[in-house]
Amino acid sequence: MDTESTYSGYSHYSGRSRGSHRHGERSRDRHKSRSKDSRSEKSVTINTPPAEPLLGDSSLRGEQVQDDNWGETTTAITGTSEHSLSQEDIVRITKDLEDSVGLDCRRYVARYVARSIAVILGLLVFFTPLAFLVLPHILWPEKLQSCETACEGLLISVAFKLLILLLAVWALFFRPARAGLPRAFVFRILLAVLVLLFVISYWLFYSVRILDSQDMNYQGIVQYAVSLVDALLFIHYLAVVLLELRQLQPCFSVCVTRATDGETRHYNLGQLSIQRAALAIIERYYCDFPIHNPALLSASKSRAAKHLAGLKVYNVDGPGNNASAGMAQSQSRAMIAAAARRRDTSHNELYYEEAEHERRVRKRRARLVVAVEEAFTHIKRMQEEEPKKAPGDVMDPREAAQAIFPSMARALQKYLRTTKQQHCHSMESIQQHLAFCITNNLTPKAFLESYLSPGPTLQYGKDHWLGRRWTLISEASVTSGLKDGSIFLLKCVDFSLVVTSKKIPYVQMSEEYIDPKSHKFVLRLQSETSV
Amino acid sequence: MSFVPGQPVTAVVQRVEIQKLCQGENLILGFSIGGGIDQDPGQNPFSEDKSDKGIYVTRITPGGPAESAGLKMGDKIMQVNGWDMTMVTHDQARKKLTKKREDVVRLLITRKSLEEAVKHSKGSHPSHLPAQTNARTTKDRVVL
Numbered sequence: 001m002d003t004e005s006t007y008s009g010y011s012h013y014s015g016r017s018r019g020s021h022r023h024g025e026r027s028r029d030r031h032k033s034r035s036k037d038s039r040s041e042k043s044v045t046i047n048t049p050p051a052e053p054l055l056g057d058s059s060l061r062g063e064q065v066q067d068d069n070w071g072e073t074t075t076a077i078t079g080t081s082e083h084s085l086s087q088e089d090i091v092r093i094t095k096d097l098e099d100s101v102g103l104d105c106r107r108y109v110a111r112y113v114a115r116s117i118a119v120i121l122g123l124l125v126f127f128t129p130l131a132f133l134v135l136p137h138i139l140w141p142e143k144l145q146s147c148e149t150a151c152e153g154l155l156i157s158v159a160f161k162l163l164i165l166l167l168a169v170w171a172l173f174f175r176p177a178r179a180g181l182p183r184a185f186v187f188r189i190l191l192a193v194l195v196l197l198f199v200i201s202y203w204l205f206y207s208v209r210i211l212d213s214q215d216m217n218y219q220g221i222v223q224y225a226v227s228l229v230d231a232l233l234f235i236h237y238l239a240v241v242l243l244e245l246r247q248l249q250p251c252f253s254v255c256v257t258r259a260t261d262g263e264t265r266h267y268n269l270g271q272l273s274i275q276r277a278a279l280a281i282i283e284r285y286y287c288d289f290p291i292h293n294p295a296l297l298s299a300s301k302s303r304a305a306k307h308l309a310g311l312k313v314y315n316v317d318g319p320g321n322n323a324s325a326g327m328a329q330s331q332s333r334a335m336i337a338a339a340a341r342r343r344d345t346s347h348n349e350l351y352y353e354e355a356e357h358e359r360r361v362r363k364r365r366a367r368l369v370v371a372v373e374e375a376f377t378h379i380k381r382m383q384e385e386e387p388k389k390a391p392g393d394v395m396d397p398r399e400a401a402q403a404i405f406p407s408m409a410r411a412l413q414k415y416l417r418t419t420k421q422q423h424c425h426s427m428e429s430i431q432q433h434l435a436f437c438i439t440n441n442l443t444p445k446a447f448l449e450s451y452l453s454p455g456p457t458l459q460y461g462k463d464h465w466l467g468r469r470w471t472l473i474s475e476a477s478v479t480s481g482l483k484d485g486s487i488f489l490l491k492c493v494d495f496s497l498v499v500t501s502k503k504i505p506y507v508q509m510s511e512e513y514i515d516p517k518s519h520k521f522v523l524r525l526q527s528e529t530s531v
Numbered sequence: 532m533s534f535v536p537g538q539p540v541t542a543v544v545q546r547v548e549i550q551k552l553c554q555g556e557n558l559i560l561g562f563s564i565g566g567g568i569d570q571d572p573g574q575n576p577f578s579e580d581k582s583d584k585g586i587y588v589t590r591i592t593p594g595g596p597a598e599s600a601g602l603k604m605g606d607k608i609m610q611v612n613g614w615d616m617t618m619v620t621h622d623q624a625r626k627k628l629t630k631k632r633e634d635v636v637r638l639l640i641t642r643k644s645l646e647e648a649v650k651h652s653k654g655s656h657p658s659h660l661p662a663q664t665n666a667r668t669t670k671d672r673v674v675l
Contacts, residue, residue: 526565530559
């Protein structure tokens with residue numbers, strides 16, 4: 001059975017913060033569409049730089065730059081208006097909003113209901129022992145025995161155990177949720193049902209044996225309340241084991257492959273349900289996988305198009321052929337046979353193209369490294385003992401970054417263009433990074449590290465996280481446990497991750513004792529003597 | 532050329548007589564030996580059976596007395612002047628070969644091509660014997 005379920009990036013417990021999250025989503029969408037808009041424009045406009053000096057200009061807005069020519073125009077650049085939207089963007093935004101509202105509405109209600117049930121259960125559980133202790137005093141105070149020493153000791157222990165229970169429940173259950181999962185947590189439901197049954201049975205017993213008969217032995221009642229709190233603490237221990245400890249021991253090795261470019265990683269996971277395993281994998285995806293770069297895939301697509309375009313199939317028999325399926329099959333077989341026989345030189349092109357690209361990248365990288373190293377030599381940290389220079393000479397990190405940025409900007413931009421990373425880094429982010437490196441005394445090599453090779457997705461700005469909506473596509477039910485050989489897909493907007501799992505084999509280890517005195521050696525010679 | 536410990540060894544041997552050459556105050560034979568029961572048999576490039584700890588000829592000086600006597604590289608020395616060489620240490624073998632009082636050594640050596648030659652000659656015409664070298668050589672079956 002093919003179950004399709006959707007993730008959303010919102011916390012599923014906070015009803016209050018719903019509105020603010022939605023605002024964040026909307027503004028993020030608008031920002032995303034805006035940057036896409038500026039990327040799609042082909043015309044290049046170079047604004048004439050104003051005459052004011054770079055250092056004194058604190059109102060610099062470098063974010064909304066026209067196209068990629070910030071390398072050439074190195075002095076202050078004014079951007080386009082911040083609120084320009086094209087028609088296409090408006091349509092896209094409204095569609096996104098509709099989608100999000102439609103799905104989120106249902107989930108919002110579901111989360112709200114779950115949250116309120118949990119809160120009610122928690123309150124019930126917390127106030128039950130207190131009710132057990134207080135009710136006799138309210139209902140039959142004159143018949144009740146007074147509280148002796150042992151009884152008071154038990155009251156103190158009830159109080160402290162309740163406090164510990166409160167803290168433990170807060171620590172385990174009241175953490176901000178990391179994700180919204182498609183189906184409910186089976187274990188949590190089980191635990192809630194267990195607690196409910198437990199408390200109900202205690203109430204039953206209490207109401208029948210104590211309330212009805214109006215028991216006078218207060219110590220017995222206090223002991224009963226203590227036993228309830230003890231049992232609740234044990235249930236909490238069970239919750240810790242089921243929810244936290246059980247999946248720590250690694251049991252499965254999952255292989256995660258990105259469908260677009262084949263990046264593969266292997267992780268060890270414990271016994272988890274498929275949805276929780278998917279969540280763990282997505283969290284690790286953001287840290288480990290290099291960022292998805294669609295610009296790098298265009299080369300293989302064009303090659304594939306060339307393969308297909310080289311052959312044309314003509315139907316010689318005319319349109320009267322009624323075995324259409326057979327005809328399609330024979331067509332494709334004919335194409336495959338022709339392609340196999342054809343002398344294809346595209347491998348040659350690929351080889352030389354790749355060699356040329358490699359050479360170009362290395363040359364640009366060398367120029368970049370030299371430019372950055374030279375730029376960094378212009379900046380020196382001011383020592384306190386030096387006589388105070390004129391205020392115009394002393395700069396804070398941001399100004400220092402802006403001062404040395406123009407000398408390396410061109411080389412950096414050329415390098416990013418060659419490696420097709422230019423859309424990942426905006427000029428503002430580069431200057432910010434430069435200021436950060438200068439502040440923390442990083443060397444030029446450390447500054448360049450984030451540009452020379454693609455880093456994990458989290459390293460880039462929030463708009464590159466490609467939305468936090470993931471779709472889990474799985475044949476097995478998503479609350480069923482991970483098994484050996486289970487396969488599921490995690491689909492994002494641009495790409496999908498294919499996950500396969502294998503069970504870690506059972507290891508049979510045996511021991512062999514080596515006596516330290518048993519290490520003895522002989523000399524093995526092969527000498528040659530001339531006679 | 533391999534043997535089973537405790538059983539008699541059978542081999543086709545060739546008798547080689549070498550006159551020692553006087554070089555200064557040394558008498559030299561013109562070849563080098565390797566092997567011995569105290570050596571590592573696995574490193575011997577000439578032996579067929581890598582557990583054979585016999586004495587092998589590893590090098591022949593060109594133009595020396597051993598070469599002119601017909602000794603070849605890779606030969607296994609079975610006896611020297613009547614002394615057995617199949618179960619000796621490297622140093623004992625060297626001593627037996629370099630006795631100062633003797634100026635001629637009579638070796639019994641064996642090599643793979645001898646076996647094959649005997650088989651070949653037994654199978655084909657009996658008068659087809661391998662060519663004789665200039666030193667006195669006879670082929671004998673020796674039981675040690």
